[in-house]
Amino acid sequence: EPEVTQTPSHQVTQMGQEVILRCVPISNHLYFYWYRQILGQKVEFLVSFYNNEISEKSEIFDDQFSVERPDGSNFTLKIRSTKLEDSAMYFCASSETGSPTGELFFGEGSRLTVL
């Protein structure tokens, strides 16, 4: 069964360092997303991506965040200068359509710990 894969599963970094989280969405999907969950809090939407550009982004997704699809298969989230409060589980997701009734397929998550 096709699945969304994410790497790394866990990354520890120092405050101020750049981090890149990688995702391989399901191959025929066209819409891509990043969500995050700070420990003990809700899963929050960060950004959606379609047709090689950002479709929507939340207030959380400020200038230190960026996304790209560099090679037609990977979908990456870059955090330019990490802060302590960026420590969270980051989930990548993809969907075949942008329909509000359709299913999002999530990866297992990448846990980011900022020291």
Next chain:
Amino acid sequence: GDSVTQMEGPVTLSEEAFLTINCTYTATGYPSLFWYVQYPGEGLQLLLKATKADDKGSNKGFEATYRKETTSFHLEKGSVQVSDSAVYFCALSISSGSARQLTFGSGTQLTVLP
């Protein structure tokens, strides 16, 4: 803004017990409603969904009915199993622009004891 309020956990039940996890929502427009489940070490998986009022979503013995009058989408299962132990997330979706985003509840940890 849109929001989902979910029953706080953790919830611990014995095998074959009845499960209810409450979920209520606030939304503009007419959202679609979902329950996602996260088993240990895995990503979130869609458990069931309902796209309009009075729809009932069901899967693996779980059910939830979209109640517009009470803005609720409570998850139920008549007889839980140890394998149902997981975190359950209620979520809603409203189309926004050219894509859509899910708004999640805080998740409810369920542990089923043999």
